[in-house]
Ligand SMILES: O=C([O-])CC(=O)C(=O)O
C-alpha cells in the first residue's frame with residue numbers, strides 16, 4: 044500500500060508501517076502539515092532509492108508532469124515501430140502471437156537475405172543523396188537492419204550516412220525532410236528546455252551530440268538543417284562504437300541562421316531570423332546545459348559538433364569543469380590526427396619531436412591538433428609544453444601566425460604566435476618554415492596547390508600531407524593530386540574518403556583522417572567507466588590506442604590508419620585505453636574497475652541481430 048505518489052495523503056490514513064518509515068522517506072522530501080493533511084512538495088526517491096526522474100512521484104496537483112505510457116507493440120503498430128519491426132523476418136510463430144497474419148506477405152526472410160536485398164537496391168541509386176535518403180528511411184523503418192547494413196558494409200556506407208553525402212543532405216535537409224529525427228531546441232523554447240527534453244521518448248540517455256549548425260563541416264552556416272550531423276554522428280556511435288541507439292540523442296539548437304540562401308529558401312525548416320548572439324545565445328546554451336544535467340545526470344556525454352570557432356572554444360572551456368563535455372572538432376580531430384602522426388613515424392622515421400608541423404587553418408581543428416601534438420611531445424620528452432609548441436606553426440587567412448600579430452589574434456591562436464618575420468601566403472610559409480608535415484584544416488578547398496605540394500616534396504623524402512577539410516569539395520587537395528604532384532613521395536590522408544590512386548604502375552591507398560575513428564570508441568570508454576569529466580590525457584590515450592592498431596600490412600600499403608572494416612575492434616581498444624585512463628585519474632564512477640577492459644568494452648556493445656519475441 045505504498046502509494047505515496049498520489050497527490051495528497053491524510054496522515055491519519057497512513058498504515059503504521061508507512062508511519063514508521065516516514066522519517067526515512069522524509070529525509071529526502073519535505074512535508075507540509077496543515078490540520079493533519081500532509082502534502083508532498085519536493086522530489087523524493089521512491090522505495091529503494093530509485094530516482095524520481097521526471098518528478099512523477101513528487102508531483103502535486105499544481106505540478107505538471109508528462110503522462111508517458113508504455114505498452115507492448117503488436118499487429119500494425121509493431122510493423123510501424125522501427126525499434127522492433129523486423130519486416131519480412133517475423134517468424135511464423137511471431138506472426139501468430141503478435142497479430143501480424145495477413146499484414147505481411149507469406150514469405151519469411153532472414154536478416155541476411157534482407158541485407159542482400161537492400162544492398163542490391165542501394166547500389167542501384169547513382170545519386171549519393173538518394174542512397175542517403177534510402178538509408179534514413181531504413182533507419183526509421185527497421186533500426187536493427189539499418190545497423191546491420193552499416194556495420195557489415197562500413198567502408199561502402201560511411202560516405203553515405205557521413206561525410207561527404209551528409210553535407211549535401213544538410214544543405215537540402217528541408218527539401219528531403221520526411222520524418223523528424225532528433226530534438227529541435229529553438230529560441231522559441233527558451234525557458235522550457237527541460238520540458239522539451241521530457242518530450243523525448245527515452246529517459247536514459249548516455250550520449251548527446253549537439254550542434255547549433257553554424258559551421259557544418261566546411262560548408263558554413265546551415266542553421267537548423269545541421270541536424271543531419273548529430274543524427275549521422277550518433278548512428279556511428281552505434282555502428283562503430285556499439286552504443287545502444289536508444290541511449291543516443293541528437294539535438295539541434297536553432298538560434299537562427301545568417302545564411303541568406305536558407306533564409307530565402309521556402310523549404311527551410313528553421314527559424315527564419317538572423318543568429319542570436321551574445322547574451323541571448325549564452326543564456327539559451329546555459330539553460331540547455333543545465334537542463335541536460337538535471338534531466339540525465341552527471342554522466343551523460345555531451346558532444347559539441349560543428350559550432351563556429353567563436354563559440355566552440357568558449358563552450359568547451361565554460362562547461363568542461365561542470366559537465367562531461369567533448370568537442371569532436373577540437374578534441375576528436377586532434378586525437379585522430381595525432382594517432383596518424385604517431386603511426387606515420389614508422390614510415391617517415393624519427394620521433395614526433397624531430398618533426399616540424401605547418402597548418403593551414405587555425406580554428407578548432409588546427410589549434411586543437413597543434414595543442415595535442417605539443418602535449419604528446421612534452422609527455423615524451425619532458426620538455427614544457429611552451430617549448431614543444433615552437434615546432435608547430437599555423438597559417439590563417441592573414442598569413443603565418445607570428446608574434447608581431449599577437450595583439451590582434453583571437454585567444455585560441457595566441458599560443459602559436461612565435462618569433463618570425465611576417466609571411467603572407469601558404470607557399471611562402473612552406474618555404475620559410477620547411478615543414479615535414481603539412482596539415483590542412485581551414486575548411487577551404489583546393490588550397491594545397493601544385494606548387495605547395497611540389498615544394499613539400501622537394502623539402503622532404505616522404506612529406507606527410509593531411510587534407511582534413513570536409514566534405515570532399517572542401518578538401519585541400521585530392522589524393523590523386525597529392526600523389527602525382529609529389530611524384531609518389533607523399534604519405535597522404537584526408538578527412539573525407541578518396542579512392543586508391545594508381546601512379547606510375549603503383550597503387551597508393553589514402554587513409555581517412557576523420558574523427559570517426561576516435562569519437563565512437565572514446566565515448567564508449569567514457570560510458571563504460573562512468574566518467575564524469577574529460578581530460579587531455581584521455582585523448583592522448585585514445586591516439587596511442589588507435590596508432591597501435593595500424594598493422595604491418597597497413598604500413599606496407601602506405602597507410603597510417605587501419606581500415607574502417609575493423610572499426611568495432613579498434614573502438615573496443617580505444618574504449619579500453621580511455622576507460623583505463625579515466626580510472627587512473629580517479630574520474631570513473633563505475634566501480635569496481637573491470638579486470639579486462641577490452642573484453643568488457645566488447646561485451647557492452649550493441650549487436651544488431653534480431654531478437655525473438657514471445
Ligand atoms: O564530420 C566529419 O566528417 C568530421 C568533422 O567533424 C567535421 O568535418 O566537422
Ligand SMILES: [Mg+2]
Pocket residue numbers: 260348349371372
Ligand atoms: Mg564536426
